[in-house]
Amino acid sequence: MIVHFEILGFLAVTSAFYIVSRKRFPVPQQARLPLYLLLSLLAFDHAANILEHFWHAMWADSIADDLSLATPLLWALFLVEIARSHLSRQVAGQSEQLSFLIERVPASVAWLDSEQRLLAVSRTWEKTFPESNGRLLSAVLPISLPKLAQALGDCLGADVTESQGEEQVRTANQRNRYFRWSLRRVSDPERERPGALLILEETTDAIEAETARTAAVEELARAQRAADLGQLAAGAAHDLNNMLQVISSANEELLEIREAELASREIRQALDSASAMTRTLLRLGASSTQSLARLDLTALVTQVEGMLKIALGRKHTLVVKKPSTKVMISGDATRLEHAILNLVVNARDASPAGGPIHLVLAITNGVALLTVKDEGEGMPQDIQAQLFRPFFTTKGPRGTGLGLVSVRNTVSQHGGTISVESLPGAGSAFELRIPLSLES
Amino acid sequence: MGTPPFEEREVAVLVGALLLVGCTVYFFRDFKRVPRWQLLGLAISSLVLGNIATVVEHFVAFSVFNHVEHASYALQSLLLATWAYKLQRA
Numbered sequence: 210m211i212v213h214f215e216i217l218g219f220l221a222v223t224s225a226f227y228i229v230s231r232k233r234f235p236v237p238q239q240a241r242l243p244l245y246l247l248l249s250l251l252a253f254d255h256a257a258n259i260l261e262h263f264w265h266a267m268w269a270d271s272i273a274d275d276l277s278l279a280t281p282l283l284w285a286l287f288l289v290e291i292a293r294s295h296l297s298r299q300v301a302g303q304s305e306q307l308s309f310l311i312e313r314v315p316a317s318v319a320w321l322d323s324e325q326r327l328l329a330v331s332r333t334w335e336k337t338f339p340e341s342n343g344r345l346l347s348a349v350l351p352i353s354l355p356k357l358a359q360a361l362g363d364c365l366g367a368d369v370t371e372s373q374g375e376e377q378v379r380t381a382n383q384r385n386r387y388f389r390w391s392l393r394r395v396s397d398p399e400r401e402r403p404g405a406l407l408i409l410e411e412t413t414d415a416i417e418a419e420t421a422r423t424a425a426v427e428e429l430a431r432a433q434r435a436a437d438l439g440q441l442a443a444g445a446a447h448d449l450n451n452m453l454q455v456i457s458s459a460n461e462e463l464l465e466i467r468e469a470e471l472a473s474r475e476i477r478q479a480l481d482s483a484s485a486m487t488r489t490l491l492r493l494g495a496s497s498t499q500s501l502a503r504l505d506l507t508a509l510v511t512q513v514e515g516m517l518k519i520a521l522g523r524k525h526t527l528v529v530k531k532p533s534t535k536v537m538i539s540g541d542a543t544r545l546e547h548a549i550l551n552l553v554v555n556a557r558d559a560s561p562a563g564g565p566i567h568l569v570l571a572i573t574n575g576v577a578l579l580t581v582k583d584e585g586e587g588m589p590q591d592i593q594a595q596l597f598r599p600f601f602t603t604k605g606p607r608g609t610g611l612g613l614v615s616v617r618n619t620v621s622q623h624g625g626t627i628s629v630e631s632l633p634g635a636g637s638a639f640e641l642r643i644p645l646s647l648e649s
Numbered sequence: 650m651g652t653p654p655f656e657e658r659e660v661a662v663l664v665g666a667l668l669l670v671g672c673t674v675y676f677f678r679d680f681k682r683v684p685r686w687q688l689l690g691l692a693i694s695s696l697v698l699g700n701i702a703t704v705v706e707h708f709v710a711f712s713v714f715n716h717v718e719h720a721s722y723a724l725q726s727l728l729l730a731t732w733a734y735k736l737q738r739a
Contacts, residue, residue, distance in 0.1 A: 211719045218723035225730035228737050235684075235736060251726050258719070278658055281665030284693060285672060292679045299682065 212262040219255035222248050237298075240290035247283040250276055317409045320395070321346060323365050323402035337411075346407070352378055357390050357409075364405050370394045375412075387412045440599060444615040448547045451520070451554055452483040458519045475519050482516075482546060501623070503646060504545070506536040506577050510570050513546050517553050517568070524562045527553070531570040536577045537646045540623050548616040549581070552639050555612060556583035558604060559637060576625070577645055582638040588631040596629060616641075655707040663700040670697055685735050692728035695721045 226248050228234060229241060236244070257273035260266040311318075317334035319327050325346045334341060338349045347358065356376045363369040371393040378386055391408040456479050462472040510531050518527050549568070556566045560583045567582040588596075588603075595601045597617050602608030616639075620627045623643045631637035673680050673693060680686055699721030706714035 211716060214716075214719040214723040218719075218726040221723070221726040221730040225726070225733045228730070228733040231737065233737060234733070235739070248729070251722075251729070254722065255726065274656070274658065277662050278665065280662065280696065281669040284696065285669050288673065288680065288683070288689070291683050292676070295682045295684070296679065 212259060215255045215258040215262070219252060219259065222252040222255060226252065236291060237294040240287065240294045243283055243286035243290055247280070247287055250280055250283060319346070319407045319409070320404060321361070321365075321407060322400060322404040325361060325365070328404065334409075352380065352386060354378065354388055354390075357388070357392075360390075360392055361405060361407070364392045364394050365403065385413070387416045440611065440614070444611045444618075447611045448551070448615065449483055451547070451550050452479045454554070455479040455516055455520050455550075458522055462519070471515075472519075475515055478516055482543060501539045501541055504538050504540040504542055506538055506540075506545075506570055506579065506643075507531050507534070509542055509545060510549075510568065510579075513549055514568075517550065520550060520554055521557050521566060525557050525560060526563075526565045528565050528567045529569075530567070532572065536570060536572055538577055538623065538643050539646045540643065541619075544619045544622070548619045548641070549579070551612045551616050552581035552641075555639075556581055556585070556637070559583050559585035561585060572645065575645060576642045579641040579643070580638055582636060584636040587633045587635050587637055588629075589633055593629055593631055597627075652707060652711045655704075659700070659703050663697075663704055666693075666697045666700045669693060684739065685732050688728050688732040688735065692725045692732065695725035695728060699725065 226245075229236070229244055229248065234241075254273045254277060257266070257269035261270040311329075312332045314331050315333060316331065317337050318331040319334050319341070320329045322328055327341045327344055327346060327349065330338075330341050338351070341349045346361070347353075354376050356374055360369075360372045360374060364372060371391075373389075373391045375387065375389045378388070380386055389410045389412050393406045394403050395406050396403045456476055459472040459476045459479070463469055463476075510529065514527070514529055521527055553566055553568065560566060564584045567580070569578075569580040569582070571578045571580075592603065597613050598610075599614050600610035602610035617627050620641050620643065625641060625643035628640050628642075629637060630640070670693060673690070680690075683689060699718050702714040702718035702721060706718060
């Protein structure tokens with residue numbers, strides 16, 4: 210039984226010897242020597258016991274017993290060496306990490322003593338303020354920073370352990386420079402009085418970039434507002450043009466001295482609308498707030514019917530269908546009038562001579578549905594997809610591409626939606642859906 | 650098999666081993682820096698146990714403590730080999 214223990218021990222020690230002797234074994238050379246000696250001693254001890262068992266070699270056991278006195282000593286040497294080597298490696302690793310940190314930290318970091326002399330600085334500090342070591346902070350900085358000087362004095366003298374701040378200074382060439390700093394009092398066992406750790410960062414570039422960015426954003430917003438106003442003005446002009454077409458048509462009627470009184474009334478109505486529109490335009494320049502009031506769409510359709518007929522002229526007929534009851538919404542009569550006129554004029558332009566234009570008012574699914582339909586050529590899908598895009602027109606130089614944009618804006622401001630159904634050769638139908646007011 | 654004569658050097662080795670344990674405990678913070686220090690600690694304990702058994706076997710239960718002695722030394726060698734193996738694999 211005992212010899213089995215010895216054989217097992219011998220095999221284990223020789224295995225350990227083999228492992229330790231490999232180059233990859235992560236123990237430095239100075240720690241390997243006592244380990245080799247220890248393993249040799251243990252191997253000899255096991256071997257001696259085996260020799261004694263099988264061949265009665267008492268001399269081997271006697272030598273082994275003598276040598277065993279050195280076992281604790283070799284253990285101690287081995288432990289000391291291996292602990293020391295690992296400690297050295299850890300210290301070296303930490304030192305390397307610290308150096309790496311000091312080299313790479315993207316901030317100007319400095320360690321100052323109680324006299325505000327620079328004891329150690331980061332690489333970034335060295336690049337920013339060359340030849341800093343050992344000099345007074347005030348002699349190193351390119352500019353006087355009174356707030357920092359005050360805070361540093363407090364940190365080194367009074368009970369303030371840390372502080373942060375920003376400082377703006379104006380240079381001799383009238384340029385503003387910005388600095389941000391952070392201070393912390395640090396104690397060093399080798400020094401009687403505490404020093405301070407300072408992180409100093411010049412933020413001039415960042416602040417100037419931010420200022421420029423803010424200015425650019427404001428400029429962009431101004432440009433956007435100007436573009437919006439321009440679009441509104443163009444839309445208003447487009448609507449005004451429609452009004453003028455009505456006036457022109459009415460004037461032709463007057464020239465023929467027929468139904469002169471009716472034509473005069475229509476001219477007056479169109480002029481009233483144009484005046485209201487210019488007022489709206491002026492109002493928009495100051496504010497985009499819309500004034501909605503209770504409005505009967507049935508009455509509005511009745512009211513604009515005559516104007517629409519004149520706008521269509523003799524070549525087209527207007528077919529109006531409306532309910533006999535009131536269709537109450539919350540809306541702006543003038544804007545809706547312009548929207549209907551826009552759609553009817555578009556339908557006229559899309560229709561062949563003699564083609565009827567349908568204007569239908571109905572209530573469906575809790576909303577007022579106003580449909581303007583023509584029996585013209587209709588539109589392919591790709592044209593429909595672009596209809597509400599500003600400045601898109603199929604009328605060539607005659608069109609502005611703003612009519613339908615204006616209609617969509619009007620409907621949106623009434624909380625409604627606009628949709629179009631069109632098939633090539635089957636005409637187009639524009640449907641405005643506007644929520645009914647509660648009394649409806 | 651008769652009991653071999655008691656030798657003073659066995660006590661000296663035991664004292665040396667106990668001093669080793671004392672130093673290890675005293676410098677335990679440094680000892681813990683050694684990777685896989687637990688295996689080395691067990692190996693030292695086996696050494697001490699073997700040394701104790703070497704002395705005690707002369708006074709009581711020779712056969713039992715003789716077995717303990719040789720088993721402890723074998724265990725010491727095994728733990729040392731395991732430590733080396735684990736360290737190499739880490």
